[in-house]
Amino acid sequence: MYRLFSRSSLWLLLGAARLLAAAPFDTGDEHVKLMAPETVVAGVVLPAGFRATVFAAEPEVRQPIAMATDARGRLWVAENYTYSERAVGWHPELRDRIVIFEDTDNDGRHDKRTVFWAGAQRITSIEIGLGGVWAICLPELVFIPDRNGDDVPDAAPEIHLDGFEFVRARHTVANGLRWGPDGWLYGRQGILAHSRIGKPGTRDSDRVALNTGIWRYHPHRRTFERFAEGTTNPWGMDWDANGELFFINTVIGHLWHAIPGAHFRRMSGDDPNPRVYELIDQHADHVHWATGEIWTDVRKGVTGATSAAGGGHAHTGLLIYQGGQWPQEWAGKLLTINFHGRRFNVERLEREGSAFVGRREPDAFLFPDPRFRGLDLLASPDGGVFVSDWNDDGECHDNDGIHRSSGRIFKLNYGSSRPAPENLASLGVSALVSLQRSSNDWLARAARRVLIDRAAEGRDSAEVLRELDRFDLSAAHPVHRLRGLWLRHAMQRSDAARLLSLLE
Numbered sequence: 001m002y003r004l005f006s007r008s009s010l011w012l013l014l015g016a017a018r019l020l021a022a023a024p025f026d027t028g029d030e031h032v033k034l035m036a037p038e039t040v041v042a043g044v045v046l047p048a049g050f051r052a053t054v055f056a057a058e059p060e061v062r063q064p065i066a067m068a069t070d071a072r073g074r075l076w077v078a079e080n081y082t083y084s085e086r087a088v089g090w091h092p093e094l095r096d097r098i099v100i101f102e103d104t105d106n107d108g109r110h111d112k113r114t115v116f117w118a119g120a121q122r123i124t125s126i127e128i129g130l131g132g133v134w135a136i137c138l139p140e141l142v143f144i145p146d147r148n149g150d151d152v153p154d155a156a157p158e159i160h161l162d163g164f165e166f167v168r169a170r171h172t173v174a175n176g177l178r179w180g181p182d183g184w185l186y187g188r189q190g191i192l193a194h195s196r197i198g199k200p201g202t203r204d205s206d207r208v209a210l211n212t213g214i215w216r217y218h219p220h221r222r223t224f225e226r227f228a229e230g231t232t233n234p235w236g237m238d239w240d241a242n243g244e245l246f247f248i249n250t251v252i253g254h255l256w257h258a259i260p261g262a263h264f265r266r267m268s269g270d271d272p273n274p275r276v277y278e279l280i281d282q283h284a285d286h287v288h289w290a291t292g293e294i295w296t297d298v299r300k301g302v303t304g305a306t307s308a309a310g311g312g313h314a315h316t317g318l319l320i321y322q323g324g325q326w327p328q329e330w331a332g333k334l335l336t337i338n339f340h341g342r343r344f345n346v347e348r349l350e351r352e353g354s355a356f357v358g359r360r361e362p363d364a365f366l367f368p369d370p371r372f373r374g375l376d377l378l379a380s381p382d383g384g385v386f387v388s389d390w391n392d393d394g395e396c397h398d399n400d401g402i403h404r405s406s407g408r409i410f411k412l413n414y415g416s417s418r419p420a421p422e423n424l425a426s427l428g429v430s431a432l433v434s435l436q437r438s439s440n441d442w443l444a445r446a447a448r449r450v451l452i453d454r455a456a457e458g459r460d461s462a463e464v465l466r467e468l469d470r471f472d473l474s475a476a477h478p479v480h481r482l483r484g485l486w487l488r489h490a491m492q493r494s495d496a497a498r499l500l501s502l503l504e
Contacts, residue, residue, distance in 0.1 A: 034391070035369045035370075037054040037057040037410075038054055040054075040367065040368060040369045040372070040410075041053060043367075043368035044365060044367055044368065044410075045365070045368075046412075047365075049327070049414055049415055050326075050365075050412060050413070051108075051412075051413055051414075052365075052410055052412055053107070053108030053109055053413075054109060054408065054409075054411075055108060055109055055110055055409040055410060055411040056075075056077075056110045056113075056408070056409040057407070057408045057409070058406050058407050058408070059405070060110070060113055061077055061079065061099060061101070061407045062079055062081075062406060062407040063079045063081055063390065063404055063407050064077045064079060064375065064388040064389070064407045064408075064409060065078050065079070065080040065083075065123065065124055065125075065375060065388075065390070066123075066125040066126055066175070066177075066376055066388070067126075067376050067378045067388055068126050068127050068128050068177075068378070069128070069378065069379075069380070069381065069446070071128075071424040071449065071450050072102075072423045073102075073103075073380075073381035073382075073421050074100050074101065074102045075100070075102075075103075075378075075409070076099070076100050076101075076116070076126055077098070077099050077100075077101065077388070078097075078120075078123045078124070078125060078126045078135065079096055079097050079099060079123075079407070080096050080124065081094045081095065081096050081097075081404050082094045082095070082121050082123075083170075083402060084402055085402060086170065089167065089170055090121070090122050090166065090170070094121075095119055095120060095121060096123040096137075097115055097118040097119075098115075098116045098117045098123070098126060098133060098144075099113060099115050100113070100115075100116055100151060101113055101409070103420065104420070106382060106417050106419060106420035108411045108413060108417065114151050116146075116151055116152075116153070117133070117153055120135065121137055121138075122137055122138035122139075122166060122173075123136065123137050124136045124137075124173055124174065124176075125174075125175045125176050125177040127177035127185060128449075129179060129449055129452070129453060130143070130219055130452075130456050131146065131456075131457065132144050132145040132153075132154075133146065134177055134185060135157070135177075136164065136174050136175060136187065138164050138166040138173055138174065139162050139164045139166060140159050140162045140164065141159075141162075141164070141174075141187075141217065143160055143219075144157045149425075159200050160217070160219070160222070161197055161198065161199060161200075162198070162200050163202075164195045164197065164210075165193040165194055165195040168194075169192035169193035169194075170192075171190070171192075171233070172190020172191055172193055172212070173190065174187055174188065174189045174193065174195065174215075176188040176234065176235065176236070178237060179445075180216065180239065180245070181239055181243045181445075181482075181483075181486040181490070182486065182489055182490060183218070183452060183486075183489065183490030183491075183492075184216040184217065184218050185216060185219060186215070186237070186245075187214070187215050187216070187217070188213070188214055188215070188235065189212060189213065189234075190212055190232065190234065190235075191211065191231070191232050191233060191267055191268065193210075193212075194209070194210075195209070195210040195211075196208070196209055197209075197210050197215075208224055208226065210226060211269075212229065212230060212231055212232065212233070212234075212266065213226065213227070213228050213229040213230055213231065213234070213264070214226075214228045214234065214237070214245070214247060214258050220492070227260060227261075228256075228258045228259060228261065228263075228264065229262070229263050229264065229271065229272070229273075230262070230263055230264025230265055230271065230279060230280070231247075231253075231264050231265065231267070232249050232250050232251050232252055232266070232267040233249065233250050233251075234247045234248065234256075235315070235316045235317070235375070236315065236317040236319075236336055236376070236377065237318055238318050238320045238334075239320070240320050240322075240349065241320075241322060241332065241441070241479045242479065242482060243482060243486065244356070245257070245258035246283075246334060246349070246356075247318060248315040248336045249315065250313055250314045250339075251313050252265060252267050252282070253265070253284065253287065254282065254284060254288060254315045254336065254345070255282055255284040255334070255347060256282055256283055257283040257355045257356045262280055263276045263279055263280065264279055264281075265280065265281050266279065283355055283356050283357055284357060284359075284360075285357055285359060285360075286309075286310075286359075286360045287309065288306075288310025288311055288313065288315075288338055288341070288345055289309050289310065289311075289313045290304070290305030290308075290309055293305070293306055298312040298314070302340050310343075310360070311338035311340055311341015311343055311345070311363065312338055312339065312340035313340075314338070314339035315336045315337060315338060315339060315345065316336075316337045316375050317335075317336060317337045317374060317387075317388075318335070318336045318377060319335045319336075319379060320332060320335075321333050321334075321379075321385070322440075322441035322442075323379055323380075323382075323383030323384065323440050323442060324383050324438070324439035324440040324441075325382060325384060325413065325414055325415075325418060325440070326383065326414045327414060333348060333349075333361065334347040334348075334349055335347075335364075335385070337374035337375070337377065337387070338363070339373065339374065342366065342367045342369070342370075342372045342374070343363045343364065343366040344363060344365040345363055346360075346361035346363065346364055348360075348361050365387075367389075369389075370393070371391050371392055371393055371406070372389055372391065373389060373390040373391055373392050374387055374388065374389055374390075375388050375389070375390050376388040379442045380413075381421045381446070382418045382420060382421065382440075383418065383440050384412055384414075385411070385412045386411055387409070387410040387411070387412065388407075388409055389407065389408040389409070389410065390406075390407060391403075391406040391407050392406065424446050424447055425450055427447075427450070429451070429463045429464050432447040432448075432450055433451075433464065433467040433468060433484075434471075435447035436471065436475070436483040436484055436487070437477075437480050448483070448490065451464055451487060451491065452487070452490045455491040455492070455493070461491060464493075465488075468484050468487065468488060472484055485502075
């Protein structure tokens with residue numbers, strides 16, 4: 001343990017030294033000086049062999065609250081300008097937007113930028129699929145159609161759900177859209193929001209009450225469900241190679257295994273179900289702050305025991321590394337941004353009984369910028385990782401004003417660049433099914449998404465099923481076979497006889 005903490009302290013000191021040597025520059029915000037993004041990446045304390053690049057920075061990107069990728073490998077970013085000071089809440093006159101970034105030569109820096117939509121309000125998340133863009137624009141979950149793929153919305157957003165509360169829950173609102181391996185669209189919500197979810201026009205008595213935890217929505221069945229309840233403010237989640245969902249949290253513990261139907265410990269209040277016998281605590285054997293300290297003191301700066309423990313109580317973004325580009329020792333490691341510590345906390349997931357426990361690994365990727373406010377982690381098509389930086393000062397929920405002119409997207413890779421993946425939407429069925437054997441999980445997920453979207457368009461699935469039959473016979477690895485099963489299920493082409501036979 002002494003060596004673990006000494007290494008973390010050394011990384012932090014190195015980052016601080018580089019920070020002091022950095023020259024800020026002015027972006028136009030009054031009284032706001034920013035560290036130049038290239039200076040930031042030069043000062044990131046990286047594991048040996050890794051490199052960081054500025055994928056995008058202000059003025060090309062600002063207020064990046066969430067990210068997603070498409071089958072062409074492009075990065076989509078939700079920019080949130082309507083989030084405002086506490087006295088304002090959400091600015092009624094401003095608009096948020098969705099921007100597309102493309103890196104055509106795969107050098108870790110974008111070289112093409114497109115504004116897809118500039119009419120959003122209170123946007124907190126986006127996801128791509130089924131012929132368009134899904135977005136949480138509080139109080140609604142909307143779908144913005146772009147079925148011809150020309151990066152121009154075909155029509156006004158279609159409202160699928162409403163009732164996500166935001167007035168009393170400025171910073172613990174619904175967020176985090178991600179496609180699950182089962183074909184459902186998953187999301188999160190924090191503890192201050194007491195939402196009542198339903199299709200537009202649904203009577204209050206028929207709506208689903210939602211407080212803190214994980215939820216999901218099935219876009220074909222138009223079904224909304226609470227998936228797991230509890231914690232404080234989930235703001236990051238990912239699935240491991242076997243389809244187990246994990247998410248992160250703040251204040252009362254950071255790591256949680258999202259067991260379907262589970263009721264987890266809450267920061268405050270009683271579980272809404274009075275018949276719950278006992279609430280489940282976090283799935284880690286440690287916390288990332290000094291337990292003798294008052295957790296709100298982290299706002300004054302991260303030092304001493306809290307820095308040695310990992311940087312503080314708040315976490316944003318979660319990614320289980322499955323890209324195949326980083327060294328093997330990173331495979332399956334869980335990464336999450338320690339918000340105040342300006343670094344990645346790294347966890348080793350170990351099976352324990354019917355669930356998992358997270359074991360602490362050395363912190364990594366320490367960012368020198370005092371304004372670094374990492375929000376999201378996302379796998380990139382080439383096996384690297386995108387990191388979004390809101391780039392501001394203040395605490396988790398800014399109390400001294402909102403600086404809307406800053407924002408960065410960094411990219412982390414190991415060694416030299418790989419060729420950019422081709423446009424998966426242009427591939428045939430055989431090639432897409434074969435990608436379920438890829439060591440890069442981004443390729444496997446994106447290939448499934450293409451085939452799921454084609455099935456939803458009504459295209460003949462017979463060829464896909466024939467290829468999957470051949471794939472099942474040749475796929476010896478359990479993870480590859482799981483990917484094939486997930487594809488059948490998400491295409492709504494599973495059959496009971498096949499599933500029963502697999503029990504043998």
